Amino acid sequence: MTSTITVEHLWKVFGPKPERVVGTELADLPRAELRARTGCLAAVRDVSFAVEAGEVFVVMGLSGSGKSTLVRCLTRLIEPTSGEISIDGEAVRAMNARRLRDLRRHRVAMVFQHFGLLPHRSVLDNVAYGLEIQGLGRAERHRRAGEMLTLVGLDGHENQYPEQLSGGMQQRVGLARALAIDPAVLLFDEPFSALDPLIRRDMQTEVRRLHAEVGKTLVFITHDLAEALTLGDRIAVLRDGDVVQIGTPEDLVGAPADDYVADFVRDVPRSDVLTLRWIMRDPLDGETCEDQPLPATTVIRDAVPRILRAKLPVQVVDGDRPVGVVDADRLLPALISHHRQVPA
Amino acid sequence: MMRLRTVASAALILSLTACGGATSGAGESTPSAGAKGTVKLAVNPWVGYESDAAVVGYLLEKKLGYTVEKKELKEEISWQGFETGEVDAILENWGHADLKKTYIEQKKVAVEAGSTGNTGVIGWYVPQWMADQYPDITDYKNLNKYAGLFKTSESKGKGQLLGGDPSYVTNDVALINNLKLDYTVVFSGSEAAIIKAAQQAGAQKKPLLFYFYEPQWLFAQEKFARIKLPPYTAGCDADPKKVACDYPDYDLDKIVSKKFADANSTAYQLIKNFKWTNDDQNLVSDYLTNQGMSADQAAEKWVNEHEATWKPWIPAGS
Amino acid sequence: MTATATPPTIQPDGRVVAVAGEGAAPWRRGLTRRRVLWVVLIAATVGAYLGFRTGGAADSDDAAAFRFFTDVRNWVDENRDTSPLFLYGFNYLRLGVRLLVDAVQAGLYGLGFAGLVAAAGAVALVLAGWRTALVAVGGFLAFGFLGLWAESVDTLVLTTSAVLLAVVIGVPIGVLAARVNWVSAILRPVLDVMQIMPTFAYLAPMTLLFLIGEPAAVIATLIYAVPATIRITELGIREVSPTTVEAATALGSTSRQLLTKVRLPMARPTIVLAVNQTIMMALSMVVITALIDAPGLGQNIIRALERVNVGAAFDAGLAIVIMAVVLDRITTGAARRRPAAPARHQRPTAANGVERVGAGRRDRWRAAGGRNRWAVAAGTLVVVVVLAVLPISEDLPHFSFAVPVNELTGWIELHWYDGTEWVKNVVSAGLLDPLEGVLTSTPWWLFVLVVAGFGTMASGVRAAVIAALAAAGIAGLGLWQHAMQTLATVLVTIVLTMAVGIVLGVWSARHDWFAAGLRPVLDAAQTMPSFVYLLPALALFGASRFTAIVAGFVYAFPPVVRLVDRGLRDVPAAVVEAAVSAGSTPRQLLWKVQLPMARGGLLLAANQGIVMVLAMVVLGGLVGAGALGYDVVAGFSQREDFGKGLAAGFAIVLLGILLDRLTQGFHHAKGPR
Ligand SMILES: Nc1ncnc2c1ncn2[C@@H]1O[C@H](COP(=O)(O)OP(=O)(O)OP(=O)(O)O)[C@@H](O)[C@H]1O
Numbered sequence A: 001m002t003s004t005i006t007v008e009h010l011w012k013v014f015g016p017k018p019e020r021v022v023g024t025e026l027a028d029l030p031r032a033e034l035r036a037r038t039g040c041l042a043a044v045r046d047v048s049f050a051v052e053a054g055e056v057f058v059v060m061g062l063s064g065s066g067k068s069t070l071v072r073c074l075t076r077l078i079e080p081t082s083g084e085i086s087i088d089g090e091a092v093r094a095m096n097a098r099r100l101r102d103l104r105r106h107r108v109a110m111v112f113q114h115f116g117l118l119p120h121r122s123v124l125d126n127v128a129y130g131l132e133i134q135g136l137g138r139a140e141r142h143r144r145a146g147e148m149l150t151l152v153g154l155d156g157h158e159n160q161y162p163e164q165l166s167g168g169m170q171q172r173v174g175l176a177r178a179l180a181i182d183p184a185v186l187l188f189d190e191p192f193s194a195l196d197p198l199i200r201r202d203m204q205t206e207v208r209r210l211h212a213e214v215g216k217t218l219v220f221i222t223h224d225l226a227e228a229l230t231l232g233d234r235i236a237v238l239r240d241g242d243v244v245q246i247g248t249p250e251d252l253v254g255a256p257a258d259d260y261v262a263d264f265v266r267d268v269p270r271s272d273v274l275t276l277r278w279i280m281r282d283p284l285d286g287e288t289c290e291d292q293p294l295p296a297t298t299v300i301r302d303a304v305p306r307i308l309r310a311k312l313p314v315q316v317v318d319g320d321r322p323v324g325v326v327d328a329d330r331l332l333p334a335l336i337s338h339h340r341q342v343p344a
Numbered sequence B: 001m002m003r004l005r006t007v008a009s010a011a012l013i014l015s016l017t018a019c020g021g022a023t024s025g026a027g028e029s030t031p032s033a034g035a036k037g038t039v040k041l042a043v044n045p046w047v048g049y050e051s052d053a054a055v056v057g058y059l060l061e062k063k064l065g066y067t068v069e070k071k072e073l074k075e076e077i078s079w080q081g082f083e084t085g086e087v088d089a090i091l092e093n094w095g096h097a098d099l100k101k102t103y104i105e106q107k108k109v110a111v112e113a114g115s116t117g118n119t120g121v122i123g124w125y126v127p128q129w130m131a132d133q134y135p136d137i138t139d140y141k142n143l144n145k146y147a148g149l150f151k152t153s154e155s156k157g158k159g160q161l162l163g164g165d166p167s168y169v170t171n172d173v174a175l176i177n178n179l180k181l182d183y184t185v186v187f188s189g190s191e192a193a194i195i196k197a198a199q200q201a202g203a204q205k206k207p208l209l210f211y212f213y214e215p216q217w218l219f220a221q222e223k224f225a226r227i228k229l230p231p232y233t234a235g236c237d238a239d240p241k242k243v244a245c246d247y248p249d250y251d252l253d254k255i256v257s258k259k260f261a262d263a264n265s266t267a268y269q270l271i272k273n274f275k276w277t278n279d280d281q282n283l284v285s286d287y288l289t290n291q292g293m294s295a296d297q298a299a300e301k302w303v304n305e306h307e308a309t310w311k312p313w314i315p316a317g318s
Numbered sequence C: 001m002t003a004t005a006t007p008p009t010i011q012p013d014g015r016v017v018a019v020a021g022e023g024a025a026p027w028r029r030g031l032t033r034r035r036v037l038w039v040v041l042i043a044a045t046v047g048a049y050l051g052f053r054t055g056g057a058a059d060s061d062d063a064a065a066f067r068f069f070t071d072v073r074n075w076v077d078e079n080r081d082t083s084p085l086f087l088y089g090f091n092y093l094r095l096g097v098r099l100l101v102d103a104v105q106a107g108l109y110g111l112g113f114a115g116l117v118a119a120a121g122a123v124a125l126v127l128a129g130w131r132t133a134l135v136a137v138g139g140f141l142a143f144g145f146l147g148l149w150a151e152s153v154d155t156l157v158l159t160t161s162a163v164l165l166a167v168v169i170g171v172p173i174g175v176l177a178a179r180v181n182w183v184s185a186i187l188r189p190v191l192d193v194m195q196i197m198p199t200f201a202y203l204a205p206m207t208l209l210f211l212i213g214e215p216a217a218v219i220a221t222l223i224y225a226v227p228a229t230i231r232i233t234e235l236g237i238r239e240v241s242p243t244t245v246e247a248a249t250a251l252g253s254t255s256r257q258l259l260t261k262v263r264l265p266m267a268r269p270t271i272v273l274a275v276n277q278t279i280m281m282a283l284s285m286v287v288i289t290a291l292i293d294a295p296g297l298g299q300n301i302i303r304a305l306e307r308v309n310v311g312a313a314f315d316a317g318l319a320i321v322i323m324a325v326v327l328d329r330i331t332t333g334a335a336r337r338r339p340a341a342p343a344r345h346q347r348p349t350a351a352n353g354v355e356r357v358g359a360g361r362r363d364r365w366r367a368a369g370g371r372n373r374w375a376v377a378a379g380t381l382v383v384v385v386v387l388a389v390l391p392i393s394e395d396l397p398h399f400s401f402a403v404p405v406n407e408l409t410g411w412i413e414l415h416w417y418d419g420t421e422w423v424k425n426v427v428s429a430g431l432l433d434p435l436e437g438v439l440t441s442t443p444w445w446l447f448v449l450v451v452a453g454f455g456t457m458a459s460g461v462r463a464a465v466i467a468a469l470a471a472a473g474i475a476g477l478g479l480w481q482h483a484m485q486t487l488a489t490v491l492v493t494i495v496l497t498m499a500v501g502i503v504l505g506v507w508s509a510r511h512d513w514f515a516a517g518l519r520p521v522l523d524a525a526q527t528m529p530s531f532v533y534l535l536p537a538l539a540l541f542g543a544s545r546f547t548a549i550v551a552g553f554v555y556a557f558p559p560v561v562r563l564v565d566r567g568l569r570d571v572p573a574a575v576v577e578a579a580v581s582a583g584s585t586p587r588q589l590l591w592k593v594q595l596p597m598a599r600g601g602l603l604l605a606a607n608q609g610i611v612m613v614l615a616m617v618v619l620g621g622l623v624g625a626g627a628l629g630y631d632v633v634a635g636f637s638q639r640e641d642f643g644k645g646l647a648a649g650f651a652i653v654l655l656g657i658l659l660d661r662l663t664q665g666f667h668h669a670k671g672p673r
């Protein structure tokens, strides 16, 4: 089975004559030096990854690391400089204008940080916009748009104008607009960073609920680690256009690829993310264990009461197979230290 | 539908181009000059001219039954109008030898139609109170003695001679040079500017030396004294750079379009016959300017009171 | 954050401008080096001037440029009935315009007096609400009361025709310019020429091409007004939020859909303001077109000028002011009345001095709902039709201000003269003469060098090169002395305008009562045809450069006041609050917070002021200021001076470009606008 989205060796270089950078020794220069030498800025450098159907793929990185550029390259809102992109097995860069438009109209939709709503249209007409430009009749598109508004919890606001809504409500309109065309893939570019924390949490819950309900493939851009960890099945970390690491939340927290990622995840309570797999040790010879084993996928925090109450080490199993043991000695460093690397 | 429209517009363009494009006169209503119909009079922007136009227009309409179209135009554009067929007659022409050359001799679209009887006098003037206070000032030879009086912020330390509207003939700069006067010309740029200056010179008793001309309605209100320059002799102004003599008296004349003249209508004849005095014109101008009458009212009043003057203008047999 | 981490800036056109990674210390060194450069430049300029100044030989009457323009004119003259360019081009253009004018005329006259008054009210009601409708009805009735009904309708016909054409031509071009950068780059100098080139310079040959009367008048007006349409439309389209465009693209919009469903609707308020500005420009031009027999109020004004009757001119001028105010209120009302106007659309804009903000009414109007409005529209339509059919005539009792105005100005002219003459003499001797002396005695090549040098320091190499070329171009036209004399007058006018404009603008931003009181004064000053106040100004200041300065000032200060007021009011409340809570005195607040933050508005004001002052240069030629203005006027009056007049027109344009490019650096160089 092919992945929903695959990206291979994707480059995006801004500036004069960008083609000359890729594939030459210029490509290996750090960003700042490249800029000084050529005036070009490599926003995305040799990025490869694949997103599976139904997956939530998060791209994370500091401001300026190239996240927005990357996600826009996927539907060629920004034209990539080189590399391959395919969606549902179809090469995006080979598409002609019409095919590309069809992709945007039917298969991939996007939600933007600053909403990008049309101020001169009512909420309903904003949501119906995507259907309207496909040539759908008025009644039909209004019906569908109405359903989407219900889905995102904006019943009764159909005839208001974006200006009259709060930021959170506006972003729900943006979301409804993206959902209205019933795309297989949804792209989110920092959709919630303009919102205040409470609303942001609401919206995250909303996205998770929608993901559960409609089962789309999501590519989600954020610079907020907590958001990445709660939403992401897998996370890609970008720095200066490079992918530094791709992995599950656990991988990132438990085995950061370098200091950059480590720095990122430093303040994450490890016990909240890591599973027992990360702190178990091999049983000593002839060691006796508690009767009840714990599955290796148990998050450390959830295992704390059991392990602390137990007199003996607790066995960790993967299915039925014993893979190791944990005891209080292994547990405590994970609970107090966010900093030191725990040997895997 | 689409096809139909294309065909229609193509047909339209064809029909327009088939006849070789639109000439400059195309599409404007140009009733044939001279037929009992419309007479197009240029009205140049000074009141004396308006008086001529008022009276001639009134007679054309009331006595000969024409429709008169008055077009408010600067002189040069009026002459252009002969060529485009938009002007039939200019009623008061001040010289304009260059325009005569272009339009009468070269393009042959206009012809002269005789004098208006008015004499145009151009010269340098001071307010009457100055002439009274400094009796010898009216001789140009004494002007240098009084140059200090005429200093202004614009005259760069010399005496100021306020020049005229650029539409009029002037030799002022050359005159000052050649007569060795300690003056400089400040270009007023418009008739209104001179008139205002002249009015203030009277009211505020401020010295002023200025280029002016008669007939002009202002003379009905205030008195000005003319400066005596070396007398005009024929040809003394031939080289504009070397002029050192006074302006000649202008015989103000009428110019009509060639077509209009060739048609020889009664309208043309009336215009050709039109001839009156400076006093006549000043009177009508006074009605217009100082008594607040409209052109028709002023013309009616004058026509009622001066039948003897205008009767001979009416062509015989009409 | 360290200085080295400065991110590169992204220009609107997508260029990346890398920020040199200088540390703090080199930067400071750069600053002092700049200062040293300035000092050196000034010293060199003074030295060179003292070494090379000349007596300032007068301009000749016969330069190559003059002859060239005369030849062009003669060519047009000779070929206009044979060349295909005219047969198939201009003549059809004229025929088309004639059709349009006739149609508009038939429409407006067809409504009749009562019908037209009601129609004005109805349009205002639908577009801008009932308050404006009252203003419109009152205004149109006033034309009748002033006894100027027919003239006003004629003026309205010309204005409407010119504005219709300007919109039809200007909006698409503006959209194109916003989307295609090279179009915009090419258009810029062309629009500069169209806007600054005095109409007088080309009015005479214009009548050769388009004949005397309405079509020529409409086309002349169009040439003057359409740059505003194009520029403001371009701005509006460029200002459309890129995120929204991106969002619509991401949904698969075609470029046509982007234009019709996103860009145009979002730029609508700005485009309506473009129409508003076009109307104002057109109204100020239709007066001048009276000189080629365009009918309307302009004729009354020109005739009153011949008779030196300021009162008669005042009545007609008042009618124009009323028309301007009514049309302005309707269009600004229409710009405001829309579902949603993001705040960005209400910032003052480059080509536009008179935007006003007022969101309160909009909401209420919107609350009334769309359907309701159509009911209102239908109702008023019925009223209009009924009134148009009823035989109601415009024979109202007449009110004229002529007599009181004449008495008042007469009294002022008589009693203020000594004072005003003193002012004129002081300004002329103290400011104008020295400046003019220096400028006219500077050799042209030195001037070009100085412009290049200072231009580079202030605005960068590109702008400096253009400015220097403009200066050299003036010399090439053979009008150096006159151009420098005009420049001196223009500079003094601008300084005066800015000084007064800023003071009034600051006051107006701080005191609402003052702003409210000032508004009608500004409206009147901006729209009253200058010919009207020229007479008293002439009486008080004589035929002089100072009269030209006064006229230029009256015309140019209203937009300056408005832009300054706007700029100050646009300073975010949060910032003002922060400064106040830090204990700033009102004076500190003004000098340290509001004025620096309003820099964008102030610069815009200066720029706008320059353009408007240049527009009055020709008027200066009519009141004794001589120099370029007089050359243009003379070129209009005497056929043999045509070449010189047109050359002078170009010299004025070049002066405008020079001043614009020299000051534009302040827009980009320091801080946000
Ligand atoms: N159109 C452009 N032209 C030139 N450079 C650009 C352009 N768009 C983005 N960049 C540069 O590319 C780099 C990556 O930008 P991008 O917007 O992708 O970052 P980001 O990770 O989304 O940042 P943020 O979190 O601030 O949104 C930045 O250095 C940016 O300046």
Ligand SMILES: [Mg+2]
Residues within 6 Å of the ligand: A067, A068, A069, A189, A190
């Ligand atoms: Mg981003």
